Amino acid sequence: xxxxxxxxxxxxxxxxxxxxxxxxxxxxxxxxxxxxxxxxxxxxxxxxxxxxxxxxxxxxxxxxxxxxxxxxxxxxxxxxxxxxxxxxxxxxxxxxxxxxxxxxxxxxxxxxxxxxxxxxxxxxxxxxxxxxxxxxxxxxxxxxxxxxxxxxxxxxxxxxxxxxxxxxxxxxxxxxxxxxxxxxxxxxxxxxxxxxxxxxxxxxxxxxxxxxx
Ligand SMILES: NC(=O)c1ccc[n+]([C@@H]2O[C@H](COP(=O)([O-])OP(=O)(O)OC[C@H]3O[C@@H](n4cnc5c(N)ncnc54)[C@H](OP(=O)(O)O)[C@@H]3O)[C@@H](O)[C@H]2O)c1
Numbered sequence: 001x002x003x004x005x006x007x008x009x010x011x012x013x014x015x016x017x018x019x020x021x022x023x024x025x026x027x028x029x030x031x032x033x034x035x036x037x038x039x040x041x042x043x044x045x046x047x048x049x050x051x052x053x054x055x056x057x058x059x060x061x062x063x064x065x066x067x068x069x070x071x072x073x074x075x076x077x078x079x080x081x082x083x084x085x086x087x088x089x090x091x092x093x094x095x096x097x098x099x100x101x102x103x104x105x106x107x108x109x110x111x112x113x114x115x116x117x118x119x120x121x122x123x124x125x126x127x128x129x130x131x132x133x134x135x136x137x138x139x140x141x142x143x144x145x146x147x148x149x150x151x152x153x154x155x156x157x158x159x160x161x162x163x164x165x166x167x168x169x170x171x172x173x174x175x176x177x178x179x180x181x182x183x184x185x186x187x188x189x190x191x192x193x194x195x196x197x198x199x200x201x202x203x204x205x206x207x208x209x210x211x212x213x
Contacts, residue, residue: 001020001023001024001025001026001057001060001061002025002026002028002057002058002059002060002061002062002111003018003020003025003026003027003060003061003062003063003064004028004030004056004060004062004063004064004104004107005017005027005028005029005030005064005066006030006041006043006064006065006066006067006096006100007030007031007043007066007067007068008027008029008030008031008038008066009029009031009032009033009034009035009038010170010171010185011168011171011172011181012066012118012156012165012168012170012181012185012188013029013047013066013067014029014066014181015180015181015182015184015185016064016066016185016188016189017071017089017180018147018185019182019185019186019187019189020036020114024205028052028056028060029093029106030043030052030067037054038189039052040052040127040174041067043067043092043096043097043099043100044088044091044092044095044096044101046103047132049099049100049102049103050108050120052103053103053104053106053107053182056104056107057109058107058111059107059108059111059112059113060104060107060108060110060111060113060117060170061111061113061114062064062113062114062116062192063100063101063104063108063113063114063115063116064116064118064192065096065097065100065101065115065116065117065118065142066118067092067096067100068091068092068172069088069092069093070089070132070135070172071088071089071134071135072085072087072089072132072133072147073135074130075132075133075134077133078190079132081133085134086134089134089135089138090134090138090141090173092106092135092138093127093135093138093139093142094119094141094145096143096147097117097167098145099117099144101149102128103123108156108158109156109158112156112157112158113158114158114159114160114161114162114192114195115146115149115153115159115160115161116160116163116188116191116192116195117138117142117143117145117146117160117161117162117163118137118163118188119142119143119146119162119163119164119203120135120165121163121211122135122136122139123136123137123138123139123140123141123143124140124143124164124203124211124212124213125140125212125213126211126212126213127211127212140213142162143162143203143213144213145163146160146162146201146204147160147162147201147213150200151201153200154197154200158194159197159199159200160201161192161195161200161204162201162202162203163188163191163203163204163205163206164203164204164205164206164211165184165187165188166178166179166183166184166187166206166207167179168180168181168183169181179206181208183187184206187206187207188206190208191204191206191208194208
């Protein structure tokens with residue numbers, strides 16, 4: 001099994017890389033500042049994505065689009081949400097996911113692989129609780145992207161799932177979050193294993209509970 005993970009140098013992405021390595025999978029761990037054994041991969045750089053894709057031989061069974069930023073935490077409606085925060089957030093959380101999937105399509109098609117998009121419950125319009133407009137909008141957009149890709153990629157035998165990893169103890173989630181990155185990764189991996197063409201387009205939490213777009 002070959003697994004490609006973006007943002008695999010820390011947080012949930014690192015925990016996912018450790019999980020799949022422990023199961024014996026061949027893990028291609030993408031990082032902006034790669035260490036030994038990692039693959040240079042900035043999701044906002046389409047040329048870098050193409051170069052990373054060119055390094056990977058054979059089919060990809062699972063592409064995990066995990067890399068993300070949450071730049072507008074604590075911003076105020078009165079004076080915050082400056083344009084660069086919108087641009088960088090969407091370049092990473094939405095366009096970056098699209099270009100990642102595009103770059104690895106040949107290997108995904110070859111393996112009839114699966115695509116897992118890490119969105120967030122904060123992208124659920126049904127669960128809207130206000131604030132963090134940029135992050136929420138970007139995670140809603142990427143969930144919509146995944147849902148539409150699920151329609152188009154069914155003909156290639158590629159299933160697409162959209163996931164909330166839980167509130168996780170990472171740099172993004174903070175020390176007060178409710179679950180460890182290990183717990184999130186274990187739960188997510190179970191959800192990815194369960195993903196099929198029948199469930200493609202699903203929006204689920206790491207514990208299997210369904211979410212509403
Ligand atoms: N933690 C939570 O409670 C929570 C809840 C819901 C959803 N999520 C989502 O889960 C995913 C992982 O979050 P996390 O908590 O592990 O966050 P994190 O600890 O802040 O880690 C984010 C990861 O994304 C990478 N990244 C950011 N921009 C990138 C880029 N342009 N190209 C490649 N990699 C990039 C970071 O790399 P660098 O080290 O180079 O910055 C890092 O590896 C994100 O999509 C996040 O939105 C997290």
